[in-house]
Amino acid sequence: MANDSTSGTGRPELRVLRQDEWSIWYDSLMRTFGGVPEAADERELWDSLTEPDRSLGAWDGDACVGTAGVFSFRLTVPGGASVRAAGVTMVSVAATHRRRGVLTSMMRRQLDDVRDWGWPLAVLTASEPEIYGRFGYGIGTFQVSAEIDTTRVRLSVPPGTDDVRLRYAVPADVLDACEAVYARKVSGRPGMLARQPGWERLGLLDPQSEREGASPLQCVLAERGSEVVGYARFQVKPDWDAEGAKGTVRVRDVQGLDPAAEAALWRFLFDIDLTSTVKTYARPMDEAWQYQVSDIRRCAVRVRDALHVRLVDVGAALEARTYQAPVDVVLEVEDAFCPWNAGRWRLSGDAKGASCERTTEAADLSLSVRELAAAYLGGVSLEALGGAGRVRELRQGALAEVSVGFGSAVAPWLPHGF
Incomplete structure (x- = not known):
C-alpha cells in the first residue's frame, strides 16, 4: 500500500528503521491512511512481516513523519523464473510535512538500496496511481472484480x-x-x-x-x-x-x-x-x-490497476525473462530517476532465454523505463503503448515484432496485496 501526503520548514532526517521504533512508525502510517485502528492480529502480522533493515523512516525530532518499507519478494516473470523483487510498501508522508521532498527522498534512497542489493525489480500497489509514474513505475498488471x-x-x-x-x-x-x-x-x-x-x-x-x-x-x-x-x-x-x-x-x-x-x-x-x-x-x-x-x-x-513495476536494473531484468517470439532489438531507454539505466540496450531473446547488454548500435525503439516496466510482465502491449504515443518506432516493423515477443500466453496477476 502506498500514499503520498508530502508544510513547515526544514527536511526531516531519513534513516533505516530500528525494531524498537516500529510501533511509532506504523502508527504514523495508519494515521496517514485515515487513523482507523487495525485488529490486534492484523497489526501483529504486519509487525512480524516488516523487515526493519529494509525499511525507512523520516523523523522530525521524535515524530515519525514518513514511512517506506520493502518486502523481500520473489516474483514470477514470463518463462517461469522467480526473480528477486523489492515489494515497496507502507509508504506515507504525514499531512503536516507535505511538499517538502520527503517522498522523493525516500524513493531515491530506496531505489539506490535495491540496486545495491542486486535486485533487478521493484514493485508496489498504489493507493494513488498517479504518484509513482514519476519514479519510473509502470502499471504491469490489472485485475478483475x-x-x-x-x-x-x-x-x-x-x-x-x-x-x-x-x-x-x-x-x-x-x-x-x-x-x-x-x-x-x-x-x-x-x-x-x-x-x-x-x-x-x-x-x-x-x-x-x-x-x-x-x-x-x-x-x-x-x-x-x-x-x-x-x-x-x-x-x-x-x-x-x-x-x-x-x-x-x-x-x-x-x-x-x-x-x-x-x-x-x-x-x-x-x-x-x-x-x-x-x-x-x-x-x-x-x-x-x-x-x-x-x-x-x-x-x-x-x-x-494492480501491480506497478519498476525496472531497477534494465539489463538484468530483461535477461531474467523469456520471450514468446524471438526478439533482437536495440532499445533507447530514458530513465531520469535512475540514470544508470539510461541509454541503448541490445536485447536478444526467445523462449529459451535472453541477453541484454549495452550497445552503441542505432536504436530500433525509444521509450522510457516506465513503458518498459508496464510491458515487462506481458500484460500490456508495447504496440498499444506505441499507439498511445509512449513508444517511438525508429526501425519500421520493430514495434510489432518486439510487442509479440514481450507478450504472455496467460495474463499476469498479483494474487494478494502487500
Missing part, C-alpha cells in the same frame, strides 16, 4: 468437473494443503509471488470489524482421489427481503490445479443455498469463469 447475479447466471463447466469432490474444512487446519496448491501455481503465471515464511498467514486474516455482517472465513477443499487439487476461501453474508433469501458470497481466494478443479469450486460458490450474488475481487484478467458464464453482462465486471 465482479458482482455476479447467480439467480440469472449459470456456468458451463468442462469435462471432469463432476469427478472433483468438495468438502468443508477449517481454514487454519488445511493451511498447509492450500499453500501446497498455491506453490504449484506460482511458476505458471507472471506476477505471482512465491510465498515467503509468514505470508501464508495473510490468507487467514479475518478481522470481525471488516466482515460487515458476513460469516467468519470459510474454506472448501477440492479433491481428486486422495489429492487436494484446489481450494476456495470465502464468507457468506446472509440477507432477506419480502421475496426471500438474497445472501452474498464474498470470495477471498480460489485456486485450482486444473480447469475441472477450478470449475468445481466456482460452481459451488455460485450454488450456495440462500444466496443470490457472488462478489469476487482482484482476480486474473483471463480467469476461466468469465468464459463459462451464461451472461457476462450480469456479472458487473470491473477492471483496475
Whole structure:
C-alpha cells in the first residue's frame, strides 16, 4: 500500500528503521491512511512481516513523519523464473510535512538500496496511481472484480468437473494443503509471488470489524482421489427481503490445479443455498469463469490497476525473462530517476532465454523505463503503448515484432496485496 501526503520548514532526517521504533512508525502510517485502528492480529502480522533493515523512516525530532518499507519478494516473470523483487510498501508522508521532498527522498534512497542489493525489480500497489509514474513505475498488471447475479447466471463447466469432490474444512487446519496448491501455481503465471515464511498467514486474516455482517472465513477443499487439487476461501453474508433469501458470497481466494478443479469450486460458490450474488475481487484478467458464464453482462465486471513495476536494473531484468517470439532489438531507454539505466540496450531473446547488454548500435525503439516496466510482465502491449504515443518506432516493423515477443500466453496477476 502506498500514499503520498508530502508544510513547515526544514527536511526531516531519513534513516533505516530500528525494531524498537516500529510501533511509532506504523502508527504514523495508519494515521496517514485515515487513523482507523487495525485488529490486534492484523497489526501483529504486519509487525512480524516488516523487515526493519529494509525499511525507512523520516523523523522530525521524535515524530515519525514518513514511512517506506520493502518486502523481500520473489516474483514470477514470463518463462517461469522467480526473480528477486523489492515489494515497496507502507509508504506515507504525514499531512503536516507535505511538499517538502520527503517522498522523493525516500524513493531515491530506496531505489539506490535495491540496486545495491542486486535486485533487478521493484514493485508496489498504489493507493494513488498517479504518484509513482514519476519514479519510473509502470502499471504491469490489472485485475478483475465482479458482482455476479447467480439467480440469472449459470456456468458451463468442462469435462471432469463432476469427478472433483468438495468438502468443508477449517481454514487454519488445511493451511498447509492450500499453500501446497498455491506453490504449484506460482511458476505458471507472471506476477505471482512465491510465498515467503509468514505470508501464508495473510490468507487467514479475518478481522470481525471488516466482515460487515458476513460469516467468519470459510474454506472448501477440492479433491481428486486422495489429492487436494484446489481450494476456495470465502464468507457468506446472509440477507432477506419480502421475496426471500438474497445472501452474498464474498470470495477471498480460489485456486485450482486444473480447469475441472477450478470449475468445481466456482460452481459451488455460485450454488450456495440462500444466496443470490457472488462478489469476487482482484482476480486474473483471463480467469476461466468469465468464459463459462451464461451472461457476462450480469456479472458487473470491473477492471483496475494492480501491480506497478519498476525496472531497477534494465539489463538484468530483461535477461531474467523469456520471450514468446524471438526478439533482437536495440532499445533507447530514458530513465531520469535512475540514470544508470539510461541509454541503448541490445536485447536478444526467445523462449529459451535472453541477453541484454549495452550497445552503441542505432536504436530500433525509444521509450522510457516506465513503458518498459508496464510491458515487462506481458500484460500490456508495447504496440498499444506505441499507439498511445509512449513508444517511438525508429526501425519500421520493430514495434510489432518486439510487442509479440514481450507478450504472455496467460495474463499476469498479483494474487494478494502487500
